[in-house]
Amino acid sequence: MSSTLKGITLKGSAELVAEFFSFGINSILYQRGIYPPETFTRVTHYDMSLQLTTDPKLKNYLTNVVSQLKEWLFECTVQKLVLVITCLETNEVLERWQFDIECDKSAKESSAPREKSIKTIQDEIRSVIRQITATVTFLPLLEVPCAFDLLVYTDKDLVVPEKWEESGPQIINQSEEVRLRSFTTSIHKVNSMVAYKRTDSV
Amino acid sequence: MDLEDDTTVLTTLKSFNSFISRSDQPQRPSDQSTGTGHLQSQYKRSMELLEAADRVKSKNRYLQLDQEKKQMELSHKRARFELEKAASESARGLAHEVDRNQELLQRIKKLEERETEAAKNLAEQVEANRTLRKNMGGLNKKLEERDSALNTANQNISSLKDEIRELKQKIQSKDSAISAQTLENQELQEQLDLQRRKYQEVSQLCQSLQSMQSSCSEHVIKIKELETRLALQEQDIAIVKTVKSEVAKVPDLEKELKRLRDDNAFLRENRENCSLLKEEVEGLRKKLERMEKTKEELVNMELEKERLAEKLQGWENLGQYTGLNIRKPEDLSREVIQIQQREIALKEQNYTLNSRVRSVERSQSELRTEVSQQRSKTLEEQKKREAQDALVRRLQKRVLLLTKERDGMRAILESYDSELAPTEYSPQLSKRLREAEDILQKTQNHNAEMEAQLTKAQEETGSLKLQLQKVELEIEALKKQQASAADSSSLATKEEVSLLRQKIEDLEAERQRLEEQNNVLEMRLERHNLQGDFDPLKTRVLHLKMNPTSVAKQERQQEVDALREEVTNLRELMRSLQDGGGLVSSQDDSSLHRSSLGLSLPPSKEVLDLRKQMESSELRNQRLKEVFQKKIQEFRTVCYVLTGYQMDITTENQYRLTSVYAEHMDDSLLFKKGSNGSMQLMETEFSKTLGEMVALHLHHQKSIPAFLSAVTLDLFSRQTTI
Numbered sequence: 001m002s003s004t005l006k007g008i009t010l011k012g013s014a015e016l017v018a019e020f021f022s023f024g025i026n027s028i029l030y031q032r033g034i035y036p037p038e039t040f041t042r043v044t045h046y047d048m049s050l051q052l053t054t055d056p057k058l059k060n061y062l063t064n065v066v067s068q069l070k071e072w073l074f075e076c077t078v079q080k081l082v083l084v085i086t087c088l089e090t091n092e093v094l095e096r097w098q099f100d101i102e103c104d105k106s107a108k109e110s111s112a113p114r115e116k117s118i119k120t121i122q123d124e125i126r127s128v129i130r131q132i133t134a135t136v137t138f139l140p141l142l143e144v145p146c147a148f149d150l151l152v153y154t155d156k157d158l159v160v161p162e163k164w165e166e167s168g169p170q171i172i173n174q175s176e177e178v179r180l181r182s183f184t185t186s187i188h189k190v191n192s193m194v195a196y197k198r199t200d201s202v
Numbered sequence: 203m204d205l206e207d208d209t210t211v212l213t214t215l216k217s218f219n220s221f222i223s224r225s226d227q228p229q230r231p232s233d234q235s236t237g238t239g240h241l242q243s244q245y246k247r248s249m250e251l252l253e254a255a256d257r258v259k260s261k262n263r264y265l266q267l268d269q270e271k272k273q274m275e276l277s278h279k280r281a282r283f284e285l286e287k288a289a290s291e292s293a294r295g296l297a298h299e300v301d302r303n304q305e306l307l308q309r310i311k312k313l314e315e316r317e318t319e320a321a322k323n324l325a326e327q328v329e330a331n332r333t334l335r336k337n338m339g340g341l342n343k344k345l346e347e348r349d350s351a352l353n354t355a356n357q358n359i360s361s362l363k364d365e366i367r368e369l370k371q372k373i374q375s376k377d378s379a380i381s382a383q384t385l386e387n388q389e390l391q392e393q394l395d396l397q398r399r400k401y402q403e404v405s406q407l408c409q410s411l412q413s414m415q416s417s418c419s420e421h422v423i424k425i426k427e428l429e430t431r432l433a434l435q436e437q438d439i440a441i442v443k444t445v446k447s448e449v450a451k452v453p454d455l456e457k458e459l460k461r462l463r464d465d466n467a468f469l470r471e472n473r474e475n476c477s478l479l480k481e482e483v484e485g486l487r488k489k490l491e492r493m494e495k496t497k498e499e500l501v502n503m504e505l506e507k508e509r510l511a512e513k514l515q516g517w518e519n520l521g522q523y524t525g526l527n528i529r530k531p532e533d534l535s536r537e538v539i540q541i542q543q544r545e546i547a548l549k550e551q552n553y554t555l556n557s558r559v560r561s562v563e564r565s566q567s568e569l570r571t572e573v574s575q576q577r578s579k580t581l582e583e584q585k586k587r588e589a590q591d592a593l594v595r596r597l598q599k600r601v602l603l604l605t606k607e608r609d610g611m612r613a614i615l616e617s618y619d620s621e622l623a624p625t626e627y628s629p630q631l632s633k634r635l636r637e638a639e640d641i642l643q644k645t646q647n648h649n650a651e652m653e654a655q656l657t658k659a660q661e662e663t664g665s666l667k668l669q670l671q672k673v674e675l676e677i678e679a680l681k682k683q684q685a686s687a688a689d690s691s692s693l694a695t696k697e698e699v700s701l702l703r704q705k706i707e708d709l710e711a712e713r714q715r716l717e718e719q720n721n722v723l724e725m726r727l728e729r730h731n732l733q734g735d736f737d738p739l740k741t742r743v744l745h746l747k748m749n750p751t752s753v754a755k756q757e758r759q760q761e762v763d764a765l766r767e768e769v770t771n772l773r774e775l776m777r778s779l780q781d782g783g784g785l786v787s788s789q790d791d792s793s794l795h796r797s798s799l800g801l802s803l804p805p806s807k808e809v810l811d812l813r814k815q816m817e818s819s820e821l822r823n824q825r826l827k828e829v830f831q832k833k834i835q836e837f838r839t840v841c842y843v844l845t846g847y848q849m850d851i852t853t854e855n856q857y858r859l860t861s862v863y864a865e866h867m868d869d870s871l872l873f874k875k876g877s878n879g880s881m882q883l884m885e886t887e888f889s890k891t892l893g894e895m896v897a898l899h900l901h902h903q904k905s906i907p908a909f910l911s912a913v914t915l916d917l918f919s920r921q922t923t924i
Contacts, residue, residue: 058750065746079741082734086751088758096734138443147754152744153736160744167745169734177732179450195733 007113008121013185014073016118020125020183020190021081021099022066025150026052027129028083028097031136034148046126065150068161072154073188076103080153084170088145093172095139095196097132102189114186124183128192131180138178140199174198214314215264221321222257245335249328256324256352263359270366277370278303281377291391292384299380306369313362320355327351461724469717476713480706487702510538566680576673583666590659597652604645611638846914856884859910863917864888871913873906881906892916 008016023045030040030051035058040051053059072078083097107114151167160166175195182191285296327348334341517533615635736743842848846862855875864870872884883889883900892913899909 057753061746061748061750080734080736084751088754091755098732098734100731137439138447147751149745149749149751153741154744156740156742158742158744160742163747164744165747167743169736169743171734175733177729178447179454179732181450182453193732 007115008118008185008187009113010076010107010187011074012113012118013107013187014070016121016125016185017073017101017188017190018066018070020128021069022062023050023052023125024099024129024132024192025062025083026050027132029053029058029148031133032085032095032139032142032146034085034142034146046122046129048126048129050129064163065152068164069152072152072158073101073103076105076108077155077158078103078152079155080151082151082153082170084149084151085142085146086149086170088147090144093170093197094142094146095194096170096172096175097194098192100191100193102191104187104189107187116184116186121183121185124181128181128183128190132192135178135180135194139194139196172197214311214318217318218260218264218321221318221325222253222260241338245341249331259356266363270363274370277373281373284377284381288384291387292380295380295383295387299376302373302376306373309369313366316358316362320358323351323355458728462721465717465720469713472713476709480702480709483705484702487698491698506541562680562683566684569677569680573673573677576670580666580670583663587659587663590656594652594656597649601645601649604642608638608642845910847910857881861914861917863914863921865917865920871910883909 026040027050029035030037030053035053035055037051039053039055039058041054042049043052044050053062069078069081078101080101081099083095084093085095085097086093149167149170151170172195174197176198177193177195180192180194182189184190281299285292285299289296327344331341331344331348334344615631618631838849842862847859848862850858850860852858852872857873857875858870859873860867860870866888869888870886871889872886873881874884876882883896883906889896895909895912895916899905899912903909
């Protein structure tokens with residue numbers, strides 16, 4: 001958030017988007033009950049109350065991922081961030097929260113800040129997180145113990161850092177997709193959507 | 203009531219006074235009858251004194267009573283005042299008190315009656331005194347007796363006074379009790395008021411409760427309504443959700459629209475490319491046609507070749523028949539060359555024809571231009587001719603006018619000639635005439651000239667017309683020529699055009715189809731993209747090695763492994779324990795156990811303790827068993843020695859008794875224990891011989907010990923006799 005209120009730079013945009021991911025992932029984990037609700041604490045951000053985990057392992061993991069993601073966002077090499085919820089018993093993928101990131105690579109060359117205020121961006125982010133919270137109403141209940149994973153779709157020419165490895169796309173067999181709102185910092189555009197396993201009853 | 207009290211007191215007083223005066227009156231005659239005497243006078247005086255003293259005493263008493271009464275009245279009044287103060291509230295209490303007062307008054311009356319009785323006694327004593335006076339000796343004694351009686355009466359009075367005092371005290375205490383009661387009453391009333399207020403409150407609360415209940419029922423109804431509304435709203439929410447999801451799709455659609463627009467532009471460009479391609483296709487088709495033509499030619503050539511082959515065959519046949527020279531290929535080649543030459547000639551002819559056609563076309567175009575030129579010329583000529591015609595008409599008109607004028611002039615001249623003398627103005631007239639005639643001549647000349655000109659022009663136009671017709675004919679001829687020349691080529695081009703058009707249509711259709719396919723594929727691609735598919739050429743999917751899923755999976759795996767191990771261990775342990783349980787008494791249990799221990803987890807301390815306990819208890823059991831066996835043996839021998847019977851249990855509830863004196867080993871008695879605990883003798887060989895004893899001791903006496911004793915005695919006697 002080094003930029004002024006007037007415009008936004010690539011760095012600021014990367015930080016904003018990474019911050020959004022941090023909060024978004026936390027609220028998905030809280031809403032979907034992947035971690036017990038007592039391990040979350042309430043904070044206020046984007047003028048709304050959000051849940052943040054207090055689990056030290058999870059915190060560590062998230063900070064690792066988000067800091068790496070920030071780097072990639074700054075380099076405009078990231079295409080997607082996917083939160084995969086897997087059933088531990090059957091190893092079946094039950095939900096995929098996909099955030100498509102469209103990077104304006106021209107921002108890498110020209111360092112001129114874009115004219116979009118942080119407040120409007122945060123308003124957009126807030127509505128996205130609201131929608132994530134609202135999706136609980138139609139998503140099927142997760143009745144089995146589940147775990148989550150974060151996949152990052154990057155450009156092919158990227159050097160895989162240490163601690164990271166290639167993974168499969170973890171596609172859901174027979175899924176329903178719902179597009180959610182999107183927001184843009186005018187450098188990074190984030191389209192969010194959720195795909196979930198179609199239940200037999202429907 | 204006070205008045206009544208007063209009257210009673212007064213009446214008693216009156217009666218008392220009357221009584222006293224009455225007692226006086228009869229005394230007087232007795233006094234008179236007894237006569238005069240010192241003693242008598244003395245007695246009289248003393249009597250009078252006594253009476254006076256009595257009176258004084260009674261008066262005093264009366265005064266005292268009166269005072270007491272007054273005091274009572276005063277106290278009564280006080281009480282009354284007090285009562286009157288609380289009159290409205292304690293009317294009942296007052297009445298009660300009045301009753302008590304009445305009772306007290308009655309008591310007073312009773313006391314007065316007692317007083318009157320005392321007075322009667324006194325009169326009797328007076329009479330006794332009179333008798334004593336008669337008996338002079340015992341008078342003083344009697345007097346003293348009387349005094350004593352008086353004293354006792356006084357005592358009685360004092361006791362009565364005491365009683366009165368007590369009564370007063372009682373009254374006071376009653377008063378205080380009354381006041382206390384009134385206070386209590388007030389308190390009670392206050393309490394009552396409080397209770398009433400409470401009751402009112404309670405009733406209000408009840409009412410409010412009822413209203414609340416009614417409102418509650420209303421609320422329940424409302425709640426139900428709201429619940430139904432809620433259900434409706436939930437349905438609405440579901441609808442809204444679906445709508446939202448649809449709305450969420452809108453931006454996608456817009457995006458798709460944009461993309462499609464872009465695609466459209468792209469496709470338009472494609473179309474242009476397509477037209478270019480079409481042109482190319484045309485070029486290619488031309489080439490193809492040429493190729494086809496050459497093919498046809500080839501085919502023709504082949505046919506010809508075949509024909510030639512046939513011919514050759516024919517020739518060969520001929521050669522065979524005739525043996526002539528047309529056998530070699532040279533001949534054929536010669537012929538072919540000839541044919542080729544012919545073809546070349548034909549081609550040349552064709553070329554010449556073509557060139558002729560071209561030249562004809564060229565000449566046609568030239569002629570066309572010429573025709574147009576001629577046409578314009580003719581038009582010009584026509585215009586000229588028209589102008590000439592117009593001029594001719596004008597001139598003719600003018601000629602007519604001039605002839606008319608001349609006629610007029612001639613008429614005038616004639617009239618002048620007739621009228622005037624020819625001599626008078628003859629030179630003048632003749633001059634004028636001549637002038638006129640000259641003019642006429644001139645005009646006629648001019649006219650003739652004009653006519654000549656006209657004819658000339660007409661001739662010219664006619665010639666031009668002829669020329670025109672000629673040219674037209676020429677053109678027509680040329681046209682025909684051209685048409686005939688162009689007919690063949692135009693047909694070909696038309697066909698080509700139609701073919702090309704068809705091809706274009708086909709291509710268009712194909713393009714459309716491809717576009718649709720493209721759309722479908724794009725949609726599929728979008729869907730795949732939504733599902734998380736990616737282009738492996740451009741994209742790479744990464745995740746942290748230590749992500750929560752793998753960690754959780756690992757943990758789970760570890761847990762499962764641990765549990766599995768534990769299960770196998772436990773299973774092993776259980777098996778070993780089961781085996782060990784079967785061999786608990788055997789010595790090799792410990793070694794087996796040790797082997798199982800080697801496999802399984804070490805047994806807990808508890809198990810060891812339990813095992814120790816078990817061992818000790820088993821040891822104890824063993825010892826007890828031994829002791830019991832010893833004791834039982836002892837008991838049996840003692841029984842045998844003491845009773846002379848050895849008891850054995852053959853089967854359950856059956857006891858065999860064998861006597862110590864039995865003659866045979868098999869001689870025994872069998873008893874069975876019935877369901878109610880009674881013992882019954884079973885029939886045996888030995889018991890059959892004891893019919894008498896059975897009848898006597900068991901049937902008659904119903905005693906088994908007696909029977910057994912009898913048997914013992916019998917057997918003993920038998921043995922000893924032997």
